[in-house]
Amino acid sequence: MHIGIIGTGYVGLVTGACFSEFGVFVTCVDKNEEKIRLLKKGIIPFYEPGLNDLVKRNIQQGRLDFTTQIGKAVESSLVLFIAVGTPRRGDGSVDMKYVEEVARDIAKSMDSYKVIVTKSTVPVGTGERIKKIISENLKGDVNFDIVSNPEFLREGSAIEDFMRPNRVVIGAESPQAIAIMKDLYKPLYLIETPFVITNIETAELIKYASNSFLATKISFINEMALLCEKVGADVHMVAKGMGLDQRIGSKFLHPGPGFGGSCLPKDTDALLKMADEYGVKLNIVDAAIKVNNYQKKFIIEKIKNAMGIIRGKIIAMLGLSFKPNTDDIREAPSLYFIKELIKEKVNIRLYDPVVNKEVINKSRALIDKDLITALLNSKRISFCKDPYDAVKGANAIIIVTEWNQFRNLELERLKKLLKEPYFFDLRNIYEPQRMKSMGFKYYCVGRAENVKIK
Ligand code: NAD
Numbered sequence: 464m465h466i467g468i469i470g471t472g473y474v475g476l477v478t479g480a481c482f483s484e485f486g487v488f489v490t491c492v493d494k495n496e497e498k499i500r501l502l503k504k505g506i507i508p509f510y511e512p513g514l515n516d517l518v519k520r521n522i523q524q525g526r527l528d529f530t531t532q533i534g535k536a537v538e539s540s541l542v543l544f545i546a547v548g549t550p551r552r553g554d555g556s557v558d559m560k561y562v563e564e565v566a567r568d569i570a571k572s573m574d575s576y577k578v579i580v581t582k583s584t585v586p587v588g589t590g591e592r593i594k595k596i597i598s599e600n601l602k603g604d605v606n607f608d609i610v611s612n613p614e615f616l617r618e619g620s621a622i623e624d625f626m627r628p629n630r631v632v633i634g635a636e637s638p639q640a641i642a643i644m645k646d647l648y649k650p651l652y653l654i655e656t657p658f659v660i661t662n663i664e665t666a667e668l669i670k671y672a673s674n675s676f677l678a679t680k681i682s683f684i685n686e687m688a689l690l691c692e693k694v695g696a697d698v699h700m701v702a703k704g705m706g707l708d709q710r711i712g713s714k715f716l717h718p719g720p721g722f723g724g725s726c727l728p729k730d731t732d733a734l735l736k737m738a739d740e741y742g743v744k745l746n747i748v749d750a751a752i753k754v755n756n757y758q759k760k761f762i763i764e765k766i767k768n769a770m771g772i773i774r775g776k777i778i779a780m781l782g783l784s785f786k787p788n789t790d791d792i793r794e795a796p797s798l799y800f801i802k803e804l805i806k807e808k809v810n811i812r813l814y815d816p817v818v819n820k821e822v823i824n825k826s827r828a829l830i831d832k833d834l835i836t837a838l839l840n841s842k843r844i845s846f847c848k849d850p851y852d853a854v855k856g857a858n859a860i861i862i863v864t865e866w867n868q869f870r871n872l873e874l875e876r877l878k879k880l881l882k883e884p885y886f887f888d889l890r891n892i893y894e895p896q897r898m899k900s901m902g903f904k905y906y907c908v909g910r911a912e913n914v915k916i917k
Pocket of ligand 1: 472
């Protein structure tokens with residue numbers, strides 16, 4: 464089978480590379496010429512472990528190619544995946560202009576039966592909308608089917624998530640389209656991956672419901688962390704005690720600086736907005752968003768309360784990406800902290816294992832303009848070569864992202880390099896008693912001062 468993937472970002476490229484690894488012939492399309500130029504040479508425009516080898520191997524074996532011309536992919540493919548961005552508009556709703564543009568472009572080149580699949584996260588009703596756009600733009604009497612096949616991969620472990628997903632969701636009306644999708648995903652059938660086959664609207668909603676539930680779990684444990692600090696409890700033990708109950712489960716119960724990234728913030732907002740349009744108030748999703756916003760503010764307050772005056776101080780920030788193993792900084796908590804600390808005239812020394820000025824420059828279109836300017840040009844911000852360089856002469860250290868390399872820092876060395884021993888561990892990597900006994904003024908999330916961890 465030959466398929467086309469329109470939009471070669473995180474989702475499109477991982478999807479294309481993994482399907483080619485399954486033996487399918489894949490043409491990946493993107494309108495960004497520079498991206499396609501690099502990909503043709505086997506250069507991956509972002510950081511995702513394992514993707515480099517996968518892409519190179521499948522290019523060499525002739526199953527994966529790249530183009531800027533959508534017509535080429537439409538012509539040769541039976542299935543066309545739409546994997547373009549669906550960014551948030553100012554009011555929280557989804558900007559569908561890229562999806563709609565692709566639907567029109569596909570229609571213009573279609574001259575035989577195609578299955579058109581949305582992989583992008585799209586509001587309920589998009590399947591119908593795409594059907595209408597395609598019908599209106601078709602040149603002749605050509606048959607086609609629409610499928611919703613939302614993607615659940617996590618950046619940082621995207622290949623494993625694609626190759627061994629918890630489930631595959633397929634929303635479609637046509638038995639022929641369902642059969643083609645099952646055929647495409649045959650390698651996953653063979654490893655007994657559960658398939659959820661349903662109608663298009665349900666599939667579209669499953670994606671938003673899943674992300675909003677995950678966001679709710681994070682906000683729930685962050686709210687418990689606030690209480691833990693007041694009552695002398697340890698949030699990790701609370702999470703463990705809760706998570707062992709199989710009805711609850713242990714995943715996504717890690718306290719921290721609040722959720723960020725390219726999906727949870729935008730998808731919770733979109734679900735709220737979508738429900739609102741149908742006259743439904745989603746109080747739980749609304750609360751999850753509010754708790755998340757508060758959590759980030761609370762962290763800044765915590766830093767200010769601990770350090771007193773922070774104006775003119777130097778803070779070393781470790782971790783910029785919204786989570787480890789990715790260079791994605793979209794809606795990363797680090798960006799919120801940087802913005803707030805700049806307002807307070809703090810000098811920030813940054814270190815992240817993969818995010819540097821070049822990555823920030825590439826992310827220009829996705830991030831607040833003023834913040835980009837500050838990150839690239841402000842005298843208050845410097846990019847450092849490693850964690851120790853960042854900490855040199857700083858009044859405090861903040862760990863924002865739990866990259867593995869931050870889990871085993873040489874603490875004595877850090878302490879000597881710091882001007883003052885403030886240590887804000889937003890990912891609860893270190894053991895509070897030990898840090899305090901070493902002389903750090905140590906602050907974490909949801910582990911009260913007087914709790915002894917055994
Ligand atoms: P991305 O911004 O990394 O990639 C989108 C790509 O689409 C870009 O390369 C852009 O140039 C391209 N594009 C835009 N318009 C185009 C057009 N008309 N023709 C061809 N290419 C075009 O986005 P992403 O992170 O891969 O996300 C894509 C979708 O998948 C979104 O709806 C997102 O919510 C969803 N999703 C993302 C993740 C994730 O972890 N990133 C996970 C699951 C679902």
